[in-house]
Amino acid sequence: xxxxxxxxxLVVALPFLYTGLVTVYGIAFFRNAVTVERLKRPYMLALLVxxxxxxxxxxxxxxxxxxxxxxxxxxxxxxxMTMAYVxxxxxxxxxxxxxxxxxxxxxxxxxxxxxIKDLTVIPEYLHSLVLGFHVSAAMLGYTGxxxxxxxxxxxxMLYHEIKSSRFGVIYxxxxxxxxxxxxxxxxxxxGFVALSVAIVIGLFWLPRVFREFSYLDPKLVGTIxxxxxxxxxxxxxxxxxxxxxxxxxxxxVGFAFVFIAMAVINIxxxxxxxxx
Amino acid sequence: xxxxxVGISHHTAxxxxxxxxxxxxxxxxxxxxxxxxxxxxxxxxVSTCNRTEVYGVLRDGDVDEGAVKRLLLDAKKADEGxxxxxxxxxxxxxxxxxxFKVAAGIDSMVIGDIQILxxxxxxxxxxxxxxxxxxxxxxxxxxxxHVGKRVRTETTLCEGAVSVSYAAVELASxxxxxxxxxxxxxxxxxxxxxxTIKHLAGKGIGHIKIANRTRAKAxxxxxxxxxxxxDFEQIVDALRTVDIVVTSVNSPSYVVQPEHLYSVMRQRGxxxxxxxDIGVPRNINPASRKIENVFLYDMDSLNAxxxxxxxxxxxxxxxxxxxxxxxxxxxFRWHRSLQVAPTIQDLHAAFEQVRQQEVEKNINRFRPxxxxxxxxxxxxxxxxxxxxxxxxxxxxxxNGSGGPETINRVKVLRELFGIGIKSKRDE
Numbered sequence: 001x002x003x004x005x006x007x008x009x010l011v012v013a014l015p016f017l018y019t020g021l022v023t024v025y026g027i028a029f030f031r032n033a034v035t036v037e038r039l040k041r042p043y044m045l046a047l048l049v050x051x052x053x054x055x056x057x058x059x060x061x062x063x064x065x066x067x068x069x070x071x072x073x074x075x076x077x078x079x080x081m082t083m084a085y086v087x088x089x090x091x092x093x094x095x096x097x098x099x100x101x102x103x104x105x106x107x108x109x110x111x112x113x114x115x116i117k118d119l120t121v122i123p124e125y126l127h128s129l130v131l132g133f134h135v136s137a138a139m140l141g142y143t144g145x146x147x148x149x150x151x152x153x154x155x156x157m158l159y160h161e162i163k164s165s166r167f168g169v170i171y172x173x174x175x176x177x178x179x180x181x182x183x184x185x186x187x188x189x190x191g192f193v194a195l196s197v198a199i200v201i202g203l204f205w206l207p208r209v210f211r212e213f214s215y216l217d218p219k220l221v222g223t224i225x226x227x228x229x230x231x232x233x234x235x236x237x238x239x240x241x242x243x244x245x246x247x248x249x250x251x252x253v254g255f256a257f258v259f260i261a262m263a264v265i266n267i268x269x270x271x272x273x274x275x276x
Numbered sequence: 277x278x279x280x281x282v283g284i285s286h287h288t289a290x291x292x293x294x295x296x297x298x299x300x301x302x303x304x305x306x307x308x309x310x311x312x313x314x315x316x317x318x319x320x321x322v323s324t325c326n327r328t329e330v331y332g333v334l335r336d337g338d339v340d341e342g343a344v345k346r347l348l349l350d351a352k353k354a355d356e357g358x359x360x361x362x363x364x365x366x367x368x369x370x371x372x373x374x375x376f377k378v379a380a381g382i383d384s385m386v387i388g389d390i391q392i393l394x395x396x397x398x399x400x401x402x403x404x405x406x407x408x409x410x411x412x413x414x415x416x417x418x419x420x421x422h423v424g425k426r427v428r429t430e431t432t433l434c435e436g437a438v439s440v441s442y443a444a445v446e447l448a449s450x451x452x453x454x455x456x457x458x459x460x461x462x463x464x465x466x467x468x469x470x471x472t473i474k475h476l477a478g479k480g481i482g483h484i485k486i487a488n489r490t491r492a493k494a495x496x497x498x499x500x501x502x503x504x505x506x507d508f509e510q511i512v513d514a515l516r517t518v519d520i521v522v523t524s525v526n527s528p529s530y531v532v533q534p535e536h537l538y539s540v541m542r543q544r545g546x547x548x549x550x551x552x553d554i555g556v557p558r559n560i561n562p563a564s565r566k567i568e569n570v571f572l573y574d575m576d577s578l579n580a581x582x583x584x585x586x587x588x589x590x591x592x593x594x595x596x597x598x599x600x601x602x603x604x605x606x607x608f609r610w611h612r613s614l615q616v617a618p619t620i621q622d623l624h625a626a627f628e629q630v631r632q633q634e635v636e637k638n639i640n641r642f643r644p645x646x647x648x649x650x651x652x653x654x655x656x657x658x659x660x661x662x663x664x665x666x667x668x669x670x671x672x673x674x675n676g677s678g679g680p681e682t683i684n685r686v687k688v689l690r691e692l693f694g695i696g697i698k699s700k701r702d703e
Contacts, residue, residue, distance in 0.1 A: 034430050162450060163565070165577045167584055171450065172436075177548065178453035241545035244569045 003061045004118075010054040015113045017047050018078075018106040025099040029173050040098065041089075048086055051079045051109075061118075067135040068119055074112035076135075080143040081105040088147075088183070096173045100150045130205045137198035138223075142258065144191020145230070149255030151184035152248040159245055181244065184251055185237075192230045199227055222261045229254055278336075279412070281371035282344050282363055283322075283329030286385045289362040291325075296354040299323040301402065307351045308408045315344055318410035320403035320417070322378070324395045326385050331375060333412045341365050372416065372607060376600045379424040381433060388433040388589040393424035412611070419607045426599045433592040436585030441472040443581040444552045444573070445479055448520055451550050451571060458519040459483040463511050463531065465493045468554045469524025476520065477501050485518060487511050489525075515540040515549065522552045523559035530561040537564050552578070616669050619686045622695040623666065627658045665689060 021043055027036045055076065059065050066072035085101045088094070154174055161171045174180065202220070207213045214220075233250050236242055242250075284297050299307060304321045311319045311332060319332030330344065345363050349355055366374045377383040379396050400417040403409050409417075427433055437443040452458050460481050462473045465488045473484060484503030487510070488494035494505045506514045511531065515521065525531055532551070541549065551572045553560045558574050565572045631654050642650050669685055689695070 032432060158450070162447070162571055165573070165580060167581060176450050176453050178451065182453065243546050244548055246546070246568070 003057050007054065007057050007061050007118075010050065010057070011113050011116060014051060014054060014075075015106065015110040017050065018102070018109050021047055022099060022103050022106050025102055029096055029099045030169055032173070037095075040095075044082070044086060044089075044098070044102070048079070048082050051075075051082060055079060064119070065132060065135075067131070069117065071112045071116040073135070073139070074108045075116065076139055077142060077146075078105040078108035078112065080139045081108070081146060084143050084147055084187075092179075092183070094175050094179065094183075096175070097151070097154060100154060101147060104146055104150060128205075128209070130201060134198055134201040134205060137194050137201060141191045141193075141195030141198055142262075144187045144189075144194055145255055145258055146191075148184045148188035148191060148251045151180050151187060152251035152255075155180040155184060155248040156245065156252070159248075177244070181248065184248060188230065188251060188254075189234065192227070192234060195223070195227055195230070199223060219265045222265045226254075226258050226261060229257060278317075278334040279331070279368055279371045279416070280316075280334050280339050280344075281329060281331045281366045281374055282341065282348075283327060284358075284362050285327035285329065285364070285383070287383075288364050289358075293358050293362050294326065294328070296358055297323075297328040297348065297352055298325065299328055299352070303351060304399075304402060305406055307348065308403060308406050310347055310351070311344070312408045314347065315339060316408075318413040319408050320399050320413060322396055322399040324392065327378070329378070331371060331413070331416075333410065369604070369608070372604060373600065375416070375420050376423045376603060379420045380427045380596050380600060381424070382593065382596055386438050387586070388435075388438070388592075390428070390434045393421070393428070396424070397421060412614075415610060416607065419603050423600060423603045426603070427596050430599065431592045431595045433589055433596055436581075436588055438582055438585050438589070440554070440575065440578045440582060441468055441475050443578045443585075444472045444522065444554075445475045447552075447571070447573060447578075447581070448476065448550055449479070451548055452519060456480045456482050459485065459517060460520040460522065461485045461487065461506065461511070461514050461518040462497070463487050463508075463521065463523040463559065464489070464525030464555065465497055466524030466526070466554065469522050470497065472522045472552060472554065473497075474501065476522075481520070485514055487514065512536045512540065516543045519548065520550045520552070522554065524554045525559050527555065527559060528557065530559060531555075532560040532564065534561055534564045534567060537567050537570055541567060541569065554578075615686055619689060619695065620666055620669060623662060623689065623693060626693055626695055627662060631655070631658050 021040075024036055024040045024043055027033055028040050055066055058072075066076055081101060082105050085098060085105070088101075089098065154170075155177060157170050158174050158177055158180065160166075161168060162177070202223075206220075233247075233254060237247055284294060286294065289297075299321060304323055307321055307330075308319060311321075311330060315335065316332030317335050319330060322329045322331070328348070330348065342360070345360055349358060352358075374383070375396075379393055381387065381389045381392055384392055396417075400409075400421070403413070437446040448455065448458075455476065458481060460473060460476050460483070462469055462484065465486065473486075477484060484498070484501055485506045486494040486497050486501075486503060487506040487508050488497075489508050491505065491507075498505050515532070515536070521532075523531060537549070541547075546569050548569045548571065551560055551564070551570065553572065553574045556575065560572060560574075562572065562574070564570055635650060635654055639647055639650065669689070
């Protein structure tokens with residue numbers, strides 16, 4: 001009962017806390033305020049811990065990990081993005097891109113908090129460890145793809161400022177073009193590998209669990225189409241030596257495709273690939 | 277406060293005057309000794325291309341400004357061309373304020389100069405090595421260096437290039453992550469082009485190629501900076517292998533055309549190419565800007581960066597002024613406490629002297645086993661008597677609220693208990 005109360009509080013609080021975090025990162029980015037600069041890291045770490053606590057409490061309260069609905073997966077994706085950004089910020093010491101990446105985490109968490117439902121009765125197969133690996137890999141894959149797109153967008157913004165000799169806040173505060181391109185590429189490769197793992201696990205596990213399994217299932221086809229698209233993109237980059245603006249546009253197009261495809265597929269009622 | 281500063285700077289004197297007054301390390305050492313001998317209890321000298329300034333704590337409250345100036349002029353034998361009105365003088369708070377402004381970089385010719393703080397630090401170290409510093413100058417320099425550090429960490433006063441050549445290097449750093457893995461080509465060995473390539477070399481550029489119509493000049497530059505010489509006729513070919521190109525050729529027509537670059541970009545796998553055209557008239561056809569991953573800048577666009585950076589630096593001035601004000605308050609709070617600390621010590625000493633005299637006189641009246649107790653009790657009485665006046669004195673100096681009031685209390689206490697007066701009378 002107490003756990004459920006905490007879940008109810010956190011489901012409302014998280015979007016507001018994310019709004020605060022994005023605001024702090026936004027002020028640090030646009031105003032370069034020293035006090036806010038000092039505040040943003042502890043705030044981010046505290047919020048990440050709180051978000052993980054929320055996911056843990058949710059698992060305990062409803063007796064299943066939050067992977068059964070789109071909105072449960074969205075909060076998981078939001079936490080994964082925050083975690084990925086924490087890793088990136090500490091690993092590279094590039095502290096000025098949080099506004100953009102955490103902004104995406106805020107959007108996912110807000111949508112999740114508004115629409116999430118408390119499911120207590122779920123099918124037995126949702127307790128499977130394999131499903132946990134499958135969903136985790138898919139989440140990491142989509143997190144990588146999303147982060148690659150954000151860095152791609154930042155690259156294009158900076159590219160435009162440098163090309164047009166309009167040196168504004170983007171020019172002042174972002175890291176250089178080469179770094180943004182490298183970060184986008186690494187996130188994309190990471191996302192692609194994670195997505196590959198999710199697909200392989202799914203292809204082995206799903207036919208055993210679902211009687212109505214079909215290789216023509218929209219979600220399966222959509223995911224494989226996304227995988228093929230990224231495979232072609234990464235291969236072209238390697239083989240044809242594509243660099244710079246063109247590849248960043250491709251990262252954004254890929255992300256847009258993923259977003260639209262996933263939205264359409266998840267709304268589609270014909271898929272067996274829904275876990276509730 | 278007996279602080280005094282005198283000197284010349286770019287505000288008061290032209291470069292030829294400043295040159296005459298510039299002090300080498302050896303000359304500065306001589307001047308420091310002479311200043312200490314004749315005028316100051318503590319002192320230091322800052323001498324750079326833009327300023328020669330003396331800071332010191334006067335031996336007496338008053339100073340013969342003309343004599344200090346004369347000492348400096350004599351040290352440099354600079355009577356000709358240097359007039360007394362080339363010098364500025366500051367006293368007390370104004371001298372502290374001036375030194376803080378210098379260290380902050382807002383008194384420099386180019387606002388936000390980052391070198392000046394190191395120069396002030398070196399001047400401080402030099403004064404220390406020559407044993408001409410004391411508690412006040414030491415504390416003042418700590419505060420000065422703190423101002424400089426705060427300005428650099430809490431504001432963006434020193435950020436952004438403010439010369440064309442540095443602006444080019446700044447732009448290169450916004451395109452490429454690691455300049456040590458990039459190659460640069462200098463076409464033509466004009467002054468600004470040469471300066472730009474030197475800045476790039478200073479940033480650790482991987483390799484330098486130089487092409488010049490007069491090959492000997494290119495070879496001379498290569499001998500200085502390292503790298504290789506490229507035939508002037510081969511420059512378009514060289515574009516395939518370099519990432520940064522600086523052109524500074526005196527040519528009536530464009531040396532690099534868009535068709536050259538389309539072909540080059542294909543050959544180099546569309547790797548970004550950064551072109552800095554410093555030539556007047558321009559050396560690279562501006563239509564090349566449209567080519568993807570080609571970043572072309574001319575003098576106008578580089579000047580725009582410089583102007584923008586200067587504007588941003590000026591916008592930081594209020595924040596810098598606040599830091600200076602805060603540090604001045606801190607410094608003067610400490611300085612006021614200096615007046616209190618000796619009074620406290622003197623008062624303790626005076627009371628202790630009376631106690632010891634009285635105990636010595638009367639100690640034989642007590643039994644041996646009680647004498648330790650007598651010591652203890654008399655000490656306690658003295659401490660209790662002093663507690664209230666000393667607390668008030670400390671409080672006044674710590675909260676910094678009553679500068680004149682604290683000074684007044686010090687004065688009254690000294691008069692009431694004859695501190696200072698007695699010693700003078702004894703002398």
